[in-house]
Amino acid sequence: MVKRKTCIICMLWVIILIIVATSLTLYKYQKYHTHTHQVETKIIVKPSKCEKNETVKYIFNLVHWRETLAKHQTLSKKNQTLWCKIPDDLRLISTAIFRLYDIRNHTHLPCSMIYSSNNTLEDIKCKNNGQISRRSNDDSTDNQAEFTCRHGSTLDLFINKSADYSYPSIIADALHPLPDSLYINILNNKYRSCNTMWGFKLNHESISYYPSTTDPQKSNLFDVTFGYDRSIHEFIPHPWLYSYIEHIKFTPQRLSMQQVMNNKVQINSIKHSDIYWTNQPANSNGQNKRTSVSYVKSSILWMNSNCQTKSQRTQYMRRLMKFIDVDNYGTCGPSILPLPEHVIKIQGSANRTLNDLATYNSAAGKLALAKEYLFTIAIENSLTYDYITEKLWQPLAIGSVPVYLGAPNIHDWLPCQTDCIIDLNKFKTPKDAAMHITQVASNRTLYESYHKWRDQPVSKKFQNILSYFTTMENYNLECILCGMSKQVDQNKDPKEYKKKILKTIGRF
Template identity: 65%
Template sequence: MTVIVLIVYIFIINSTVEDKKEVNSCQSEKHKNNKTIKYIFNLAQWRELLNKNGILFKDSRTLWCDVPSELQSMSKAICQIYKMNDCTRLPCRLIYSSNETLRDVKCSSGGRVFTPNNDKSTQNEADFTCKVGFSLDLFIKKSTNYSYPSIIVDAFTELSTDLYINILNKQYRSCNSMWGFLFNFESISNYPWTKDSDKSKLIDVSFGYDRSRHDFIPHPWLFNYVEQIKFTSKRLSIQQVMNSKMPINSIENSDTYWTNKEMNSIVQNKTKNESYVRSPILWMNSNCNTKSQRTPYMKKLMKYIDVDNYGSCGSKIRSVPEHVGKIQGSTNQKSTNHASYDWEAGKLALAKDYLFTIAIENTLDYDYVTEKLWHAFIAGSIPIYLGAPNIEDWLPCQTNCIIDLRKFQTPEAAALYIKKVAMNKTLYESYHQWRNQPVSEKFQNMLNYFEKIGNYNLECILCDMSRQVDQGNDPKDYKKKIMKTIGRF
């Protein structure tokens, strides 16, 4: 009986070891030539090419080739994740590399992007150059000591077991093949495979907005607007914000809002009946079915307070006023031209006239903070926010500057408080006090981090880690050194 138990135990242990090998297998050959050119296969470029050019639609302008037999299992698996049928023939540039498909990335040691300067007294050459491409022939061994390329995984497509484990990891991965991915601007909740703990073991380096999951944090939405938030000289002043607000032309409640009690110098010659603004709140969203349940929440909120709805969701949808239509380029254009509109310019033009702007994210994910928040800030409107659970880490203010919907048990309670702020000029103005102050320490630490991370990129870090393997160093330790150099926030 003891012997049988021992045999079963050994079998389980061996099976566990084999499973771990399958998840993160690595060929044992050694690579000592540090001058060997490093290649990166960027699978994400397949998706980009498909979206941009419709490259797989056969036409006379595209040269097609047969996929070599040794690469057909890979091409078939790739085609499956992109929902393509027959991949025994593909556009030649997806199979064979050329100067047009390969891009040089010049790097400095430590995973940094090489930046040339005019100082002749210092080194002005890259420490090494990587070649990044998307053609399948990067996986064809050119010699006995050829290393398979590192890979940039497409984080926006499912990490299929067949492609990533059974084919790429088991058959086409050398010990110095580093894998990485970049996940930014989209919510993790909409891409659940990025949370797969088993698949994550395949990844050596990850860039993504969620600090609890990723090694490095790429520039967020904030950096499109950072100067208008960081520097007091470039922000709207409190006085500019207060003067920009339009009187509220609401049938029932307009006489209770401070904008109607005290007409400022800009609008004092206008009556409330001339104002296009009918409520204290601006709402403008096009995604109506979000995991944050934004639309159902707004429907409830609108039962207790007026909301001007210029989006595609909910009820009482309004057309943008003529002057905003001109700003966003939508005047006299057909609905089929919506993609050509400058929605951001239109929203900013609207938000500056409103006391509050709805800034409810699509999902309620850690560190997921999008342009919805920053638009309200730079336009001079108080954000009514629901989104990242750690939003305090991202706020520039040392005092209150958002209406945090988490603080209210019901939409009715939130509406009552919003009305209170809208009726009290002093209370409303208090939410803009941050405009006269330096940004918070947390916010500044965050800006410092992003200033440093701007000197690095995924490609240079992957290539440098591969070089470390060639030199007999542990790439994980090397990555930790880079992370320590950059720091965290």
């Protein structure tokens, strides 16, 4: 009987201990998640300080800040730039920006980067609907600016000039990581008013190179984003397409199928297995009279200088070249060929090295070469949605069929109603792709089918793309940010203002 009572007491103590332990665990869990929620809320809540009657809106541009400093650092070597000590009330923000760009000198800057003036601030004339006010020949009300937005990169924009002073809006440097130390701890928590709007424009490389811009905590900080991926960003920046648009859309500048075929030169294949159809040694425009033996050794042109990319295009090409000949004029991969003399002359690269790449017209050289080849390798440096560069548009414009690997949704962007590219995504292996390219190259009728679109209007989808960017030309990030800030001044919802702009521009 005593033993039984003892067991019951022991069991009761065990139950009590379990209840206490569970309660403590729940308390710690709740406390932790409450704290986490508070931290997250703190990150996205804006300070309440706000000026309600501002006539001019200011934007601090971190992208311009970096570019301006680089320019001044070059000039300072010649003692042509006056530098000033950074005031104490700006040291907090300047130090954080210095760390972003890994700059060691934390005490001085060019004076024109600290103190604003008419020379350091750019006036941007805007309309109340978010559009840019452009100068025109008529003086109609539609063309008149309704407010001014001032754009600059001087630190004194953050100085608290009065009790109701509103801090400037921000354009972030999306080409660099978005560290908490600057964007959350400093800019958001200390230098953000209730009408301060944040935006960034990602219009260089694809989003895969800047993962911090997709961090949910960071993206919550931004009110407007420009970027390629339509599923992530609200506005799409001007694409590489527009550098070649007149040669792609249905205009007199677009090459016809016949013109394209006349530009092809004779292929001097080094393998008996690569017997492709060719033009006669001298065609209607004399393209083949430059040399007695054609320098074109295969049907495919490849020209790349950036060899280490997220898409691993160099590795892919090494595998492809095991099954089909490729004329390689770049700096990546095997069997690199020297550029033909006429291409060197066109791009102005005689007696120059890769270090001088920015000083000659490499795009003109590639276009001159691509028009003579049946196919041009067009592999992007990353395989992300809506990221489509000159790699695709150059061969399409000049009359070479792109062998494309890049955006998974590439067919949303094509101008053609029939096949006009060879999409490497459709083939399981490089060997399968090589077999298909060989088949097309050896059959003139089949090859010409990839140029059938040249004698037809563009697809409806492509026309929607053209309409979108035609409309987008009337807007810019600065006017949208400043317009949203004015909405807050008027006790209106800036998100509704942005939604109205998005609805006006539309989607594609």
